[in-house]
Amino acid sequence: xxxxxxxxxxxxxxxxxxxxxxxxxxxxxxxxxxxxxxxxxxxxxxxxxxxxxxxxxxxxxxxxxxxxxxxxxxxxxxxxxxxxxxxxxxxxxxxxxxxxxxxxxxxxxxxxxxxxxxxxxxxxxxxxxxxxxxxxxxxxxxxxxxxxxxxxxxxxxxxxxxxxxxxxxxxxxxxxxxxxxxxxxxxxxxxxxxxxxxxxxxxxxxxxxxxxxxxxxxxxxxxxxxxxxxxxxxxxxxxxxxxxxxxxxxxxxxxxxxxxxxxxxxxxxxxxxxxxxxxxxxxxxxxxxxxxxxxxxxxxxxxxxxxxxxxxxxxxxxxxxxxxxxxxxxxxxxxxxxxxxxxxxxxxxxxxxxxxxxxxxxxxxxxxxxxxxxxxxxxxxxxxxxxxxxxxxxxxxxxxxxxxxxxxxxxxxxxxxxxxxxxxxxxxxxxxxxxxxxxxxxxxxxxxxxxxxxxxxxxxxxxxxxxxxxxxxxxxxxxxxxxxxxxxxxxxxxxxxx
Amino acid sequence: xxxxxxxxxxxxxxxxxxxxxxxxxxxxxxxxxxxxxxxxxxxxxxxxxxxxxxxxxxxxxxxxxxxxxxxxxxxxxxxxxxxxxxxxxxxxxxxxxxxxxxxxxxxxxxxxxxxxxxxxxxxxxxxxxxxxxxxxxxxxxxxxxxxxxxxxxxxxxxxxxxxxxxxxxxxxxxxxxxxxxxxxxxxxxxxxxxxxxxxxxxxxxxxxxxxxxxxxxxxxxxxxxxxxxxxxxxxxxxxxxxxxxxxxxxxxxxxxxxxxxxxxxxxxxxxxxxxxxxxxxxxxxxxxxxxxxxxxxxxxxxxxxxxxxxxxxxxxxxxxxxxxxxxxxxxxxxxxxxxxxxxxxxxxxxxxxxxxxxxxxxxxxxxxxxxxxxxxxxxxxxxxxxxxxxxxxxxxxxxxxxxxxxxxxxxxxxxxxxxxxxxxxxxxxxxxxxxxxxxxxxxxxxxxxxxxxxxxxxxxxxxxxxxxxxxxxxxxxxxxxxxxxxxxxxxxxxxxxx
Numbered sequence: 001x002x003x004x005x006x007x008x009x010x011x012x013x014x015x016x017x018x019x020x021x022x023x024x025x026x027x028x029x030x031x032x033x034x035x036x037x038x039x040x041x042x043x044x045x046x047x048x049x050x051x052x053x054x055x056x057x058x059x060x061x062x063x064x065x066x067x068x069x070x071x072x073x074x075x076x077x078x079x080x081x082x083x084x085x086x087x088x089x090x091x092x093x094x095x096x097x098x099x100x101x102x103x104x105x106x107x108x109x110x111x112x113x114x115x116x117x118x119x120x121x122x123x124x125x126x127x128x129x130x131x132x133x134x135x136x137x138x139x140x141x142x143x144x145x146x147x148x149x150x151x152x153x154x155x156x157x158x159x160x161x162x163x164x165x166x167x168x169x170x171x172x173x174x175x176x177x178x179x180x181x182x183x184x185x186x187x188x189x190x191x192x193x194x195x196x197x198x199x200x201x202x203x204x205x206x207x208x209x210x211x212x213x214x215x216x217x218x219x220x221x222x223x224x225x226x227x228x229x230x231x232x233x234x235x236x237x238x239x240x241x242x243x244x245x246x247x248x249x250x251x252x253x254x255x256x257x258x259x260x261x262x263x264x265x266x267x268x269x270x271x272x273x274x275x276x277x278x279x280x281x282x283x284x285x286x287x288x289x290x291x292x293x294x295x296x297x298x299x300x301x302x303x304x305x306x307x308x309x310x311x312x313x314x315x316x317x318x319x320x321x322x323x324x325x326x327x328x329x330x331x332x333x334x335x336x337x338x339x340x341x342x343x344x345x346x347x348x349x350x351x352x353x354x355x356x357x358x359x360x361x362x363x364x365x366x367x368x369x370x371x372x373x374x375x376x377x378x379x380x381x382x383x384x385x386x387x388x389x390x391x392x393x394x395x396x397x398x399x400x401x402x403x404x405x406x407x408x409x410x411x412x413x414x415x416x417x418x419x420x421x422x423x424x425x426x427x428x429x430x431x432x433x434x435x436x437x438x439x440x441x442x443x444x445x446x447x448x449x450x451x452x453x454x455x456x457x458x459x460x461x462x463x464x465x466x467x468x469x470x471x472x473x474x475x476x477x478x479x480x481x482x483x484x485x486x487x488x489x490x491x492x493x494x495x496x497x498x
Numbered sequence: 499x500x501x502x503x504x505x506x507x508x509x510x511x512x513x514x515x516x517x518x519x520x521x522x523x524x525x526x527x528x529x530x531x532x533x534x535x536x537x538x539x540x541x542x543x544x545x546x547x548x549x550x551x552x553x554x555x556x557x558x559x560x561x562x563x564x565x566x567x568x569x570x571x572x573x574x575x576x577x578x579x580x581x582x583x584x585x586x587x588x589x590x591x592x593x594x595x596x597x598x599x600x601x602x603x604x605x606x607x608x609x610x611x612x613x614x615x616x617x618x619x620x621x622x623x624x625x626x627x628x629x630x631x632x633x634x635x636x637x638x639x640x641x642x643x644x645x646x647x648x649x650x651x652x653x654x655x656x657x658x659x660x661x662x663x664x665x666x667x668x669x670x671x672x673x674x675x676x677x678x679x680x681x682x683x684x685x686x687x688x689x690x691x692x693x694x695x696x697x698x699x700x701x702x703x704x705x706x707x708x709x710x711x712x713x714x715x716x717x718x719x720x721x722x723x724x725x726x727x728x729x730x731x732x733x734x735x736x737x738x739x740x741x742x743x744x745x746x747x748x749x750x751x752x753x754x755x756x757x758x759x760x761x762x763x764x765x766x767x768x769x770x771x772x773x774x775x776x777x778x779x780x781x782x783x784x785x786x787x788x789x790x791x792x793x794x795x796x797x798x799x800x801x802x803x804x805x806x807x808x809x810x811x812x813x814x815x816x817x818x819x820x821x822x823x824x825x826x827x828x829x830x831x832x833x834x835x836x837x838x839x840x841x842x843x844x845x846x847x848x849x850x851x852x853x854x855x856x857x858x859x860x861x862x863x864x865x866x867x868x869x870x871x872x873x874x875x876x877x878x879x880x881x882x883x884x885x886x887x888x889x890x891x892x893x894x895x896x897x898x899x900x901x902x903x904x905x906x907x908x909x910x911x912x913x914x915x916x917x918x919x920x921x922x923x924x925x926x927x928x929x930x931x932x933x934x935x936x937x938x939x940x941x942x943x944x945x946x947x948x949x950x951x952x953x954x955x956x957x958x959x960x961x962x963x964x965x966x967x968x969x970x971x972x973x974x975x976x977x978x979x980x981x982x983x984x985x986x987x988x989x990x991x992x993x994x995x996x
Binding site: 031035036038039042043046047050051053054057106107109110113116117120121123124127128131132135137138261262265266268269270272273276277279280281283284285287290298299302313316317320321323324327328330331455458459461462 | 529533534536537540541544545548549551552555604605607608611614615618619621622625626629630633635636759760763764766767768770771774775777778779781782783785788796797800811814815818819821822825826828829953956957959960
C-alpha cells in the first residue's frame with residue numbers, strides 16, 4: 001500500500017478528506033474506505049488464483065499420461081485463465097464503483113461483504129459450467145452469481161447517492177448528480193440483465209446463453225468502438241455537458257493505483273506461498289513410514305522430497321523478484337490507466353501459472369525424459385509474466401508526462417536503470433530457453449543457474465547499468481568527440497549524469 | 499490499509515517524509531517502505547495460518563475415530579497454535595525492525611525478500627520438529643531458519659545504520675545513533691545466538707535445546723520483569739540518557755497500527771477463503787461419476803456437497819463479520835500498543851481455527867450423533883475469537899486518552915455503539931452455547947439461526963442501541979426525574995445526545 005504516496009490533488013480519486021475532518025466523520029459512523037478496499041483486494045486476489053490448484057494437483061504419472069489426462073489438464077488450465085479474467089473483471093467493476101463511492105458507513109461495509117461472498121463463489125460455478133457445458137444448472141448458477149453481484153452493487157450505488165456525503169467529492173458537488181446516478185446504475189445493471197436473459201435461455205437453448213454471457217464482457221468495448229467509429233464518420237460530437245471521468249470504459253480512464261498495487265500484492269503473496277502450502281500439508285513424513293521404509297533415517301525420508309524444496313525456493317525467488325520489479329515499476333508511476341491495468345492482469349495471470357511450472361520442474365527426479373519440456377514451459381511462463389510487466393512500462397512511456405514520475409521519464413536519472421530492471425527477466429528467460437535448444441542435455445543445470453544468477457543480477461544491476469552507460473559514453477567519446485552535447489540531446493535513454 | 503488515516507505527527511512511526519521530498523527520494527532509489535511492508539504482512543499472515551490445513555484435512559470417519567486419530571488431531575492443533583504464535587513473533591520482530599528503518603532501497607527490499615523466504619519455511623521445520631521430537635535434524639533445521647532470519651535482520655540493521663537517511667528520522671537525528679545500533683543489534687542477534695547453542699546441543703542432549711529455544715521467546719519478558727523487580731527493590735533508577743522508544747519490549751511500546759491492520763486483514767482474508775479453496779478443488783463432480791452414480795443428475799450430485807456449501811457461507815459470514823468488528827474497532831484506535839497486539843494475535847489464532855469448526859459442522863450430515871459437540875466447539879471458537887477482540891477494546895479504554903479517538907471514549911458519541919458491536923458475537927455465541935445445553939435436540943437449528951440472525955443484528959445495531967439508550971433514559975427519568983443532570987454525569991456510558 002502506498003497510502004501516503006498519492007497526495008497529488010489531481011489524482012485523488014478516493015476522495016480523501018482533509019485530516020481535520022476525520023474525527024467528525026468517525027463520529028457519524030462514516031469511514032474512509034481504504035482498509036475495506038484492501039481487504040476486498042486481498043480476498044479477490046486469492047479467489048482469482050484459486051483455480052490453479054486443480055491444475056497443479058492433477059496427478060501425472062509417466063505411464064498414465066494419455067489423451068484423457070492431457071485433455072483434463074488443458075481444460076483446467078483454460079478454466080484457470082478464464083476464472084482469473086472473470087474475477088479481474090469483477091475486481092475492475094468493484095474498483096470503478098469505489099472510485100465513485102469515496103467513503104463508507106456500516107451498511108456499505110456489510111453490503112460489500114455480501115458482494116465479496118458472492119464473488120468468491122464465481123470460480124466454483126464457472127468451473128461447474130465448463131465441466132458440464134450442456135447442463136442448464138451450471139449456467140444458471142453462474143448467472144445467479146452475476147445477477148446477485150450486480151444487484152448488490154446497484155444497492156450500493158442507490159444507497160451512496162441517497163447519502164451524497166458518501167460520494168466522491170467531485171460527484172457530490174456536481175450539478176448533474178442524478179444523471180451520474182442513472183448512467184452508473186445503467187452500466188452496473190447491464191451485465192446482470194444480460195445474464196438474466198442467459199439464465200432463461202439456458203433452459204431450452206443453451207448456446208445462446210454462452211453468447212449472451214460473452215457479450216457481458218465485450219459489450220463496453222463494442223459500444224466504445226462503435227461510438228468512436230460513429231464519431232469518425234459523422235464528425236466529432238460535442239461531449240455532453242456532464243461528461244464523466246468514471247465508467248467511460250476508455251483505455252485512458254484513470255485506475256486507482258493503490259488498488260492495482262493491493263490486488264497485485266495479494267496475487268504475488270498467494271502465488272509465492274502456494275507451494276509451501278502443499279509442502280506443509282503433505283511433506284512432513286509419517287513417523288511410522290520413516291521407521292519402516294527408511295530404517296529410521298529422517299534425512300533419507302526427507303531427501304525423497306528434495307526436488308519439492310528446490311522447486312519451492314526457485315518459485316519463491318522468481319515470484320519475489322517479479323514482485324520486486326512490479327514494486328519498482330509502480331513506484332515510478334504517478335497515475336495508472338485502464339490499459340495498464342489490463343496488461344497488469346495478463347502479467348498476473350501468468351504469475352499465477354508459476355506454481356504449475358515449478359511443480360513440473362520438481363517432477364524432474366521422477367521423469368527425466370520430460371525435463372526439457374518442463375524447463376521450456378517454465379521459461380515461457382516467466383517470459384510472458386515479465387514481458388507484460390515490460391509492456392506496462394512501455395505503455396506508461398507513451399504518455400510519460402501524465403503517467404510517470406519525472407525521474408523515470410526519457411532522460412530522467414532512473415530511466416535506464418528502470419529499463420534494465422524490467423528487461424532482466426525477459427532476457428534471462430529467453431536466454432535460458434534458447435540455450436536449452438542448443439545444450440538440451442544441460443537444460444536443468446541452465447535453469448537452476450538462471451534461478452541463482454538473477455537475484456544477484458538484481459543486486460548488481462545499478463553497478464552494471466553505470467558500467468554500461470560509462471562504456472557507451474566512452475565509445476561515443478572515441479567516435480565523435482566533438483558532438484558530445486548534441487549526442488546527449490539525441491540519446492534520451494542516457495541519464496543526465498552520464 | 500489506512501495510509502492517509504494516521505497523520506498525527508506524534509504517531510508517525512514510519513517516518514513519512516513530506517510530500518515534496520518524494521520525487522527526489524525516488525530518484526536516488528530510496529523508497530517508502532509501505533508497499534513492501536504490506537506485501538510482507540500478506541505473506542506472513544498466509545504462513546501463520548497454513549498449519550490449519552493439516553488439521554482441517556485430517557480424515558475422521560465415525561468408525562476410525564480411535565485414540566491414535568485423536569492424538570494426531572491434538573498434535574496438529576497444537577502445532578497450528580504454536581506455529582501461529584511463532585510466526586507472529588517473527589512478524590512482531592519484523593515490525594519492530596521496520597519501525598527503526600523508515601525507508602528502503604533496492605538492497606533492503608531484496609534482503610527483506612530473503613528474510614520472508616526463510617520465515618515461510620518456519621512452519622515446515624517446526625512441524626518436523628514436533629513430529630520427530632528426538633531426531634536432531636528437526637531441531638537443527640528449525641534453529642538454522644531462526645539463525646538465518648536473525649542474520650538477515652542484522653544485515654538490514656547494519657546496512658540501514660550505514661546509510662542513516664534510511665532510518666526513522668527520530669533515530670537519524672539522534673546523537674546516540676551508535677548506541678541505538680548496538681542495542682538493536684544485540685536484541686536482534688540474541689535469539690539466533692541462543693538457537694546456535696541449541697542446534698549444537700541437539701546433537702548430544704536434545705532436551706536442553708528445547709529449553710534454550712523456549713528462552714528465545716520468553717527472554718525479553720523475563721529481563722523486563724527482573725529489571726522491574728530490581729527497580730522496586732532498589733528504588734527507581736534514572737533512565738539512561740538515550741532511552742529508547744523502540745525495542746523496549748514494554749507492553750506500552752507503540753506498535754504500527756497500519757501493520758497490525760494489514761496483518762489482520764491478511765489472516766481474515768485467507769481464513770475466509772480457505773473453505774472455498776477446498777470446494778473449488780474437490781467438489782466439482784466428475785462427469786463420469788455423475789453419469790454412473792447419479793444417473794446424469796447434476797443436482798443430485800451437488801446435493802451431496804450441500805453441507806459443504808452451507809458451511810462455507812456460514813464460515814465466510816462469521817469471518818467477514820469478525821473482520822467488520824475488527825475494522826470498526828481499529829477505526830477508533832489512534833495508537834496501537836504491544837499489549838493490544840498480543841490480544842489481537844490471540845484473537846486471530848482463534849479466527850484461524852474457524853475453518854476447523856466449520857468443517858466439523860459440515861460433517862453433520864454424516865455423523866448426526868456428533869452434531870452437538872461440533873456446534874459447541876464452533877460456539878467456543880467464535881466466543882474466544884470475539885472475546886479477545888473485546889479485550890483489545892477494554893485495554894484501549896484503560897489508556898483511552900492516548901489510544902482512542904475522542905468519539906469512542908467514555909461519554910463519546912460512538913462509545914455505546916462500539917461497545918454493542920464488539921459484544922454482539924460474544925453474547926450470541928454464549929447464548930447459542932447455553933441454549934444447546936437446554937435444547938440439545940435443536941442445536942443445529944440454533945446454530946444456523948445464530949448465523950442468519952447476527953448479520954441482521956449488525957445492520958440493526960445502531961437502531962437497537964438508540965432504542966436501548968432511550969429506554970434507559972426513560973426509565974431513569976421515571977425513577978429520579980429531579981436528578982437528571984447528576985445522573986448523566988454518573989453514567990459515562992451514555993452518549994451526550996441522550
